[in-house]
Amino acid sequence: xxxxxxxxxxxSATKGTSLASDSCPGTFSDLFVxxxxxxxxxxxxxxxxxxxxxxxxxxxxxxxxxxxVVPSGRFQGLxxxxxxxxxxxxxxxxxxLAETEVILGSIKxxxxxxxxxxxxxxxxxxxxxxxxxxxxxxxxLKQCGKTKSVHVGRRIHNYIKMQGLQHDTFLGNHIINxxxxxxxxxxxxxxFDDIHRKNVISWTIMISxxxxxxxxxxxxxLFNDMQKDxxxxxxxxxxxxxxxxxxxxxxxxxxxxHQMIIDGKLESDVVVESALVNMxxxxxxxxxxxxxxxxxxxxxxxxxxxxxxxxxxxxxxKKALNLFEQMxxxxxxxxxxxxxxxxxxxxxxxxxxxxxxxHGKAVYHGYESHIVLGNALIHMYSKFGHWDLGLKVxxxxxxxxxxxxxxxxxxxxxxxxxxxxxxxxxxxxxxxIIPDKVTFLSILxxxxxxxxxxxxxxxxxxxxxxKLHTDQMVGCALIHMYGxxxxxxxxxxxxxxxxxxxxxTWTSMISVYSQHGLSRDALxxxxxxxxxxxxxxxxxxxxxxxxxxxxxxxxxxxRCFNSLKRVFDITxxxxxxxxxxDVLGRAGFLKEAEELLKKMPISGDVVxxxxxxxACVAFNDTQRAKWAAEECIKLQPGYSAPxxxxxxxxxxxxxxxxVARIQRIMDINGVKMQLGKxxxxxxxxxxxxxxxxxAHPQIEQIHAELGTLSKKMEECGYxxxxxTVLHDVEEELKTYMLKYHSERLAIVFxxxxxxxxxxxxxxxxxxxxxxxxxxxxxxxxILEREIIVRDSYCSHHFKDGVCSCLDxx
DNA sequence: GTAGGGTTAG
Numbered sequence: 157x158x159x160x161x162x163x164x165x166x167x168s169a170t171k172g173t174s175l176a177s178d179s180c181p182g183t184f185s186d187l188f189v190x191x192x193x194x195x196x197x198x199x200x201x202x203x204x205x206x207x208x209x210x211x212x213x214x215x216x217x218x219x220x221x222x223x224x225v226v227p228s229g230r231f232q233g234l235x236x237x238x239x240x241x242x243x244x245x246x247x248x249x250x251x252x253l254a255e256t257e258v259i260l261g262s263i264k265x266x267x268x269x270x271x272x273x274x275x276x277x278x279x280x281x282x283x284x285x286x287x288x289x290x291x292x293x294x295x296x297l298k299q300c301g302k303t304k305s306v307h308v309g310r311r312i313h314n315y316i317k318m319q320g321l322q323h324d325t326f327l328g329n330h331i332i333n334x335x336x337x338x339x340x341x342x343x344x345x346x347x348f349d350d351i352h353r354k355n356v357i358s359w360t361i362m363i364s365x366x367x368x369x370x371x372x373x374x375x376x377x378l379f380n381d382m383q384k385d386x387x388x389x390x391x392x393x394x395x396x397x398x399x400x401x402x403x404x405x406x407x408x409x410x411x412x413x414h415q416m417i418i419d420g421k422l423e424s425d426v427v428v429e430s431a432l433v434n435m436x437x438x439x440x441x442x443x444x445x446x447x448x449x450x451x452x453x454x455x456x457x458x459x460x461x462x463x464x465x466x467x468x469x470x471x472x473x474k475k476a477l478n479l480f481e482q483m484x485x486x487x488x489x490x491x492x493x494x495x496x497x498x499x500x501x502x503x504x505x506x507x508x509x510x511x512x513x514x515h516g517k518a519v520y521h522g523y524e525s526h527i528v529l530g531n532a533l534i535h536m537y538s539k540f541g542h543w544d545l546g547l548k549v550x551x552x553x554x555x556x557x558x559x560x561x562x563x564x565x566x567x568x569x570x571x572x573x574x575x576x577x578x579x580x581x582x583x584x585x586x587x588x589i590i591p592d593k594v595t596f597l598s599i600l601x602x603x604x605x606x607x608x609x610x611x612x613x614x615x616x617x618x619x620x621x622x623k624l625h626t627d628q629m630v631g632c633a634l635i636h637m638y639g640x641x642x643x644x645x646x647x648x649x650x651x652x653x654x655x656x657x658x659x660x661t662w663t664s665m666i667s668v669y670s671q672h673g674l675s676r677d678a679l680x681x682x683x684x685x686x687x688x689x690x691x692x693x694x695x696x697x698x699x700x701x702x703x704x705x706x707x708x709x710x711x712x713x714x715r716c717f718n719s720l721k722r723v724f725d726i727t728x729x730x731x732x733x734x735x736x737x738d739v740l741g742r743a744g745f746l747k748e749a750e751e752l753l754k755k756m757p758i759s760g761d762v763v764x765x766x767x768x769x770x771a772c773v774a775f776n777d778t779q780r781a782k783w784a785a786e787e788c789i790k791l792q793p794g795y796s797a798p799x800x801x802x803x804x805x806x807x808x809x810x811x812x813x814x815v816a817r818i819q820r821i822m823d824i825n826g827v828k829m830q831l832g833k834x835x836x837x838x839x840x841x842x843x844x845x846x847x848x849x850x851a852h853p854q855i856e857q858i859h860a861e862l863g864t865l866s867k868k869m870e871e872c873g874y875x876x877x878x879x880t881v882l883h884d885v886e887e888e889l890k891t892y893m894l895k896y897h898s899e900r901l902a903i904v905f906x907x908x909x910x911x912x913x914x915x916x917x918x919x920x921x922x923x924x925x926x927x928x929x930x931x932x933x934x935x936x937x938i939l940e941r942e943i944i945v946r947d948s949y950c951s952h953h954f955k956d957g958v959c960s961c962l963d964x965x
Numbered sequence: 966g967t968a969g970g971g972t973t974a975g
Contacts, residue, residue, distance in 0.1 A: 294967070329967050336968090360968050367969095392969040399970060431970045458971045465971070493971055500973075531973045559974050566974070594975050629975080 256286060267296050272308045280311070284318060290327055297330040301337030309334045313347065323352040329361055336365035341374075354385070360393045367400040375400040376409060391423040398431040407439035414448075426452065430459040437466040455486075461494040468501035476501035477510060492523045496532045503536040511536050524552075531559045538567030561587075562595045569602050575842055577602035578611060593624055600633040604640035607919040607946060608837045612637045616650075626655055632664040639668030642917055642944035642951060659685075659693050667699040671951055673960040675707025694726055701735035705742050706961075713739040730761035737764055741771020742964055746780055762791040769801060774964055778805050793825040797923060800829070803882050812884050834898035834920045836906045845901040848893075854905065862904045866895060869934040877927040894927050899945055903932065907939055920947040933957050 251259075259278060266275035275296065279288070293316060300309035313322070313331050321327050328351035335344035344365045351358050359382040366375035379397045382389060389397070394413065401410035414432055416422045429452050436445035449455070449463050460483040467476035480498045483490065490498070495518045502511035515533060523529050530553045537546035546567040553560060561584045568577040581599050584591065591599070596619055603612035616625070616634060624630045631654040638647035651665040662685040669678035682700050685692065692700070697720060704713035717736055720726045733756045740749035753759060753768055765787045772781035782805065788798035799822050806814035822829075835844040849855060878890040885893075899920050906916040924932075924947040936943045937957035945952045953960035 291966085298967085326967065333967070355967095357968055364968065390968095395969050402970095427970050429970095434971065461971050491971090493973095496973060497971090528973045535974065557973095562974055592974090597975065 251283065251286070256282070260288070260292065264292055264295070267292070267299050270299070270303065272296075272299060272303065272305050276308050276311055279315060288319070290321070290324070293321075293327060294330045297327075297334040301334040304338050306335070306338035306340055309338060310343070313343075322347070322350045325351055325353050325355055325358060329355075329358050332358065332361045332365060336361055336368065339369050341365050341369045341371060354387065356387055356390050356393065359385075359387055360390070360396060363393060363400070364396045367396055367403070370403075372400045372404045372406070376406070389422060391425045391428050394422050394424065395428045395431040398428065398435050402431070402435040402438040405439045407435075407441065410435040410439065426454050426456055426459065430456070430462055433459060433466075434462045437462065442466060442470055442472075455488070457483075457488050457491050457494060460486075460488055461491065461497055464494060465497040465500070468497050468504065471504070473501040473505040477505070480514075490517065490521065492518075492526045492529050495521070495523060496529055499529070499532040499536050503532075503539045506539065508540050508542075511540065525554045527553065527555050527557055527560065531557075531563050534560065534563040534567060538563065538570050541571065543567040543571045543573065556589075558589055558592050558595060561589055562592070562598055565595065565598045565602070569598060569605070572605075574602040574605045575844070578606065578608065578842070591618075593627065593630060596624065596630055597633045600630075600637040604637040605919070606835065606837065606842055607641050607917045607944075608840075608842060609638075609641040609643060609917060610837055610840050612641055613646075614840075625650070625653060628654060628656065628658050628661050632660050635661070635664040635668060639664075639671060640946065640951075642672070642915070642946065642953065644668055644672050644674065657688070657690065659690055659696065662688075662690055663693065663696040663699060666696060666703070670699045670703035670706065672953065673706045673962075675703040675709065678703035679707075679709070679712065692724060694729060694731075697724075697726065698731045698735060701732060701739065705735055705739040708743055710739055710743055728758075730758045730763050733758055734761070734763040734767040737767040738771065741767060741774070744775055746771055746775060746777050750780065760791065762788055762795075765791060766798075769798060773801055773805070778809070781805055789821070789825075794827055796822070796827050796829055799827060800882065804880060807882060808879050815882065815884070830922055832898045832920065832922050834902040834918050836902040836916065836918050838906065838909045843902070843905060845898040845905070847898050848896040849898065849901055852901075852905070854908070855901075857908065858901055858904050861908055862895065862900060865904060865935065865938065868938050869931065872934055872938065874931060874934045877930065880925050880927050894925070894931075897925065897928050899924060899928055900931065900935075903935055903939075903943060907941070913940055915942040915944060918943070918945045920945060923947050923949045924952070929959065929963075933959055 259282060263275045263278045266272070266278065279296075282288075293312065296312050297309060300306070300312065309331075313334075316322050316327055316331065322331070328347055331347040332344045335341070335347060344362060348354070348358060348362045359378065363375045363378050363382070366372070366378060375397065379389070379393070379400075382393070394417070398410060398413055401407075401413065410432070413422065414435075417424045417428065417432075429448060432448050433445045433452075436442070436448060445463065445466055449459060452459060460479065464476050464479050464483070467473065467479060477498065480490070480494070480501070483494070495514055498514045498517075499511065502508075502514055518524055518526075518529055518533075530549055533549045534546040537543065537549065546564060550556070550560060550564045561580070565577050565580055565584075568574065568580060577599065581591075581595075581602075584595075596615065599615055600612065603609070603615065616637075619625050619630060619634070625634070631650055634650040635647045638644070638650060647665065647668045651661065654661050662681065666678050666681050666685070669675070669681060678700065682692070682696070682703075685696075697716065700716055701713055704710070704716065713736065717728065717732065720728050720732065733752075737749045737753055740746075740752060749768060749771060753764060756764070758764070765784050769781060769784035769788055772778075772784055782802065785798045785802040785805075788795070789802075792798075799818055803815050803818050806812075806818070832847045833844060835842050837843075843852070845852060852858065876891045876894050878887050878894070881890040881893055883890070883893070899918050902918045903916055906918070910916070924945060929952065932943055932945060932952075932954050934957065935941075936954035943954040945954070950961060
């Protein structure tokens with residue numbers, strides 16, 4: 157029985173060609189048909205089952221048996237079915253040379269066309285004695301790597317072992333490379349160890365396999381072993397190892413390699429030098445990166461791009477854009493990565509003109525449909541507040557990935573179009589795009605803004621199913637969402653389920669307690685955090701001080717405030733000072749608040765004056781209120797709230813001329829009163845109401861219901877506070893105007909549509925008026941419901957006629 | 966004969 161050597165066939169078999177005239181159906185002719193001639197069972201049944209257990213893997217790779225290796229019996233899925241291939245399994249003598257050539261031709265054709273499973277069936281059907289040309293095997297392995305078909309690849313590896321060819325350098329290199337592409341470094345290493353005479357390529361592929369799989373330390377180890385083995389790295393090895401250093405910011409090792417290049421011990425070229433530039437960038441050594449870049453004899457588009465991205469991502473956006481221009485002067489054509497880098501610089505620089513220019517270049521160079529570039533464009537336009545331009549890019553993208561969708565979701569959320577965010581998220585699900593961690597952060601933010609608790613809960617379930625609920629960032633987003641939706645208990649449950657807390661998770665939960673007036677809980681948690689030795693940050697203190705102010709813990713507030721710098725080395729910000737003004741103001745110490753305000757090193761910040769104004773309004777200190785309101789207006793002329801508060805004071809004093817004067821100032825400053833809007837989520841749908849809404853399909857019923865309710869309220873003692881209406885009109889009209897405020901419409905609608913006694917959750921875009929605050933207290937009592945209204949200032953929990961804010965409105 | 970470098974959201 158001689159071994160049959162076969163060269164690659166010079167012809168290829170066509171579909172259904174029958175070579176032997178006496179061949180019966182179901183023998184040779186079946187092999188030429190490019191579909192599996194044998195039943196290929198799927199993974200579950202064991203046909204191409206993965207070898208996942210390390211033990212199996214070891215057994216598989218350490219076997220030197222020339223017969224088929226059948227680990228755990230899983231390869232038995234491909235049993236040859238008699239009588240179909242009995243002839244093939246017999247001996248090679250039964251096959252004529254011509255017949256074998258035809259089979260090999262067919263195998264090659266199937267490999268090229270991507271019919272890998274069929275090609276594998278054919279290969280394995282050949283008698284073991286048939287020697288296969290290494291060209292076919294290497295091509296086969298290459299295709300497996302390209303298509304990440306590790307199961308087929310493993311069987312070719314097995315086949316090669318059966319042939320005893322696993323020690324061959326050329327085939328061995330191909331095997332490692334196949335495993336490298338399939339991200340199976342353990343198998344790659346077994347194949348690497350099998351090679352008797354490893355060359356520089358064997359070592360380089362193995363190093364690259366580790367580097368591409370995040371096993372950088374192993375890559376570095378192998379690089380050392382290679383040199384000990386007296387194999388001289390070439391420039392490909394060098395660039396690969398430098399990239400490995402970049403990825404772990406291994407500056408010292410990178411620098412050592414750099415020195416070896418300078419000393420002429422290692423090869424270099426433009427690729428190596430670009431990798432060096434990148435290594436210094438990733439190690440935060442921008443100056444050294446620039447030095448290498450400047451010293452380069454020749455630079456290509458990659459070298460330029462690396463440097464542009466370095467500046468774009470390190471707060472030197474102008475330098476990045478200058479370099480971008482310079483590169484074009486040097487005649488280097490930007491590629492899609494360069495343009496992404498330039499766009500990133502424009503986004504951070506907030507320069508729309510530059511952004512439009514880069515966008516134009518992207519179109520000019522034909523990169524418009526590039527997915528990453530599109531994503532960068534959507535992001536950039538959303539940063540400029542041009543969500544519509546982002547949407548245009550998004551709609552035109554021929555291919556979108558999860559990042560494209562997430563960027564568009566963010567663009568909507570950033571613009572306050574949160575209803576669109578939820579709608580788009582639904583579309584995304586319809587398209588079968590799997591959301592990632594960042595998508596969840598974005599969508600939870602939208603649920604939080606919209607008070608969409610039901611949708612938030614569903615997303616929470618989806619997060620749990622993807623095992624992301626213990627992640628700290630996702631955890632914070634969930635805590636925030638539940639907190640904003642008024643579900644403090646759920647927020648706490650999420651917090652308790654996070655195993656490893658950091659300052660952000662602690663702060664999120666403290667902030668939820670604080671926002672809901674649960675000051676004691678906030679302070680207890682803050683103390684627990686300190687006991688756990690977690691250092692609070694600026695935001696933690698804003699929440700803690702705010703809790704102190706809500707709870708009236710003046711001494712505690714001062715103790716915390718004084719510890720800021722002394723104990724925690726945090727310089728108090730305007731937010732902290734505003735909290736302190738609030739602490740004093742809420743307790744009615746207006747004079748002291750004023751003194752503190754005049755004394756503090758930061759006084760020109762509007763947040764501090766807003767706190768002062770709220771306190772003055774709450775305690776009817778009209779003189780101070782006028783003073784604080786005017787300061788607020790001076791500092792932020794475009795913000796409407798202080799004008800309204802000031803007007804309210806004058807309305808109460810019946811000074812209509814003053815009210816008109818303020819209106820004139822508003823006109824001059826171009827301040828528009830925002831239309832009051834409230835929304836409520838009913839069965840996954842967000843219903844939005846504007847003041848005196850006429851558009852809602854059930855508005856008549858709502859009006860009727862509201863009429864009945866208003867009567868009951870008045871019977872219980874509610875008197876509309878007509879002096880909060882900023883219009884000089886008849887009292888009856890004022891009463892009417894108050895009655896149809898959007899939050900009241902939303903509450904009545906919620907009452908009509910939900911089971912009795914369930915909690916109603918309303919979100920309002922502006923600060924609720926004082927009369928509504930009073931009216932909703934009555935509503936909560938009459939309707940026997942807890943009503944949560946989150947306005948632009950805080951969350952109010954109305955229950956049994958009382959509000960959690962204790963009327964510090 | 967086989968191998969290598971730059972990438973967006975947060």
